[in-house]
Amino acid sequence: MEKNPYAAQPARILEIRPETAIDWTFRLAWNNNSRSGQFFQVSVPKFGESPISVSDFGDGWLDMTIRNVGLVTSEMFKMTPGDRLYLRGPYGNGFDAAAFAGRHIIVAAGGTGLAPVKGLIRQFAAGTPPTSRLDIVVGFKTPADVLFRDDLAAWKRAANLWLTVDRATSEWADHVGVIPTLVPKIPLNLSESYDVIIVGPPLMMKFTVQAFLERGVAPERIWVSYERRMSCGVGKCGHCKIDDVYICQDGPVFNYSRAQWLMD
Numbered sequence: 001m002e003k004n005p006y007a008a009q010p011a012r013i014l015e016i017r018p019e020t021a022i023d024w025t026f027r028l029a030w031n032n033n034s035r036s037g038q039f040f041q042v043s044v045p046k047f048g049e050s051p052i053s054v055s056d057f058g059d060g061w062l063d064m065t066i067r068n069v070g071l072v073t074s075e076m077f078k079m080t081p082g083d084r085l086y087l088r089g090p091y092g093n094g095f096d097a098a099a100f101a102g103r104h105i106i107v108a109a110g111g112t113g114l115a116p117v118k119g120l121i122r123q124f125a126a127g128t129p130p131t132s133r134l135d136i137v138v139g140f141k142t143p144a145d146v147l148f149r150d151d152l153a154a155w156k157r158a159a160n161l162w163l164t165v166d167r168a169t170s171e172w173a174d175h176v177g178v179i180p181t182l183v184p185k186i187p188l189n190l191s192e193s194y195d196v197i198i199v200g201p202p203l204m205m206k207f208t209v210q211a212f213l214e215r216g217v218a219p220e221r222i223w224v225s226y227e228r229r230m231s232c233g234v235g236k237c238g239h240c241k242i243d244d245v246y247i248c249q250d251g252p253v254f255n256y257s258r259a260q261w262l263m264d
Contacts, residue, residue: 008043008086014061015081019147022068023112024077025055028085030062036120037094037225037253040064043086044075053227054090056119065115065147092252095120095197095223101129103193106186108137108179108208110200114147116225116252117199122151125158132193134159135186139179139204141166162186179204183211190216199225209256222256 011028018024034040034054042064043049050072056063068077076085097120105124109117124134136159140146143165155161162182164175175182179200188194196217198208205224212222226247241247242262254262 006088008041008049008088010084011062011087013079013081013083013085016079019065019149020145023065023147024068025063025065026076026079026085028062028064028087029060030057030087031060032090034062034090035094036097036118036123037116038090038092039116039227039252040087040089040091042066042072042076043088044072045086047075048072049086051227053116054094054119055115056122063119065112065118067112092247092249095253097123098129100124100131100195103131103195104133104135104188105131105195105197106135106137106188107197108183108200109198110139110179110204110208111141111145112147113200113204113225114138116227117197118148118151120197121155125155133187135162136160137162137164137179137182137186139164139166139200143169143172178207180207180211183208183215188215188217195221195223197223219260220255220257224254224256224259225252226254226259226262227252 011030013026014029015027016024034057036054039051039053041049042052048071052064052066054062055065066073066076068074107117107121121136123129124131136155138152152161152163162175164177164179164182165172166178168176196212198205209222209224245262
């Protein structure tokens with residue numbers, strides 16, 4: 001019997017970790033394969049479903065970092081370990097971590113855009129696959145919005161971490177300013193093998209891509225994630241379509257040599 005692409009599977013909540021006042025990480029029991037950059041349609045019966053990115057994964061578990069911003073997610077925030085969410089997916093092409101092996105990798109992530117690449121960064125920081133150099137550029141609005149603090153501390157020991165906020169408090173000891181202002185400071189030898197991964201809000205990605213292009217980075221060495229109005233996940237509803245491209249199937253991860261022509 002052909003599998004119903006709209007059928008959701010139950011996933012038991014193993015743990016809930018508050019990241020900020022409105023961002024929580026839900027660890028779910030999950031045994032099917034997934035990769036960073038992919039997403040699931042996550043549903044709460046009687047309330048609806050929302051597209052949620054994979055933030056990390058491992059043997060028998062899957063993490064999703066969810067922001068409380070609407071009807072469905074507000075119901076998720078009422079749940080406790082032992083409750084169940086319903087997942088269909090994963091959808092999209094995601095990041096192929098092995099394809100970046102041996103290169104100088106720069107990951108630039110803004111706000112909740114850090115979630116879709118958290119698992120990928122964890123792999124790079126652990127040396128699986130190995131990189132010649134790893135620069136992680138992460139930006140948030142304020143110190144109160146910083147996600148994954150324990151992970152950031154671990155990445156700082158294993159890589160070159162550039163942490164910045166738009167608006168700082170007197171206790172803030174790291175960078176202040178938007179991510180594109182840090183791009184000129186990152187050591188980058190264009191004659192060596194490298195890749196740049198950029199994920200975040202549309203304006204952040206636009207100006208960060210522009211900053212790297214101005215440094216001479218080739219479009220084919222830039223990777224972006226376009227999460228746009230994804231609904232059905234299987235290319236039927238057309239909500240995410242740009243020209244003849246379905247973001248839910250052809251993306252969300254695109255090489256910028258292709259993404260630069262996707263006009264919304």
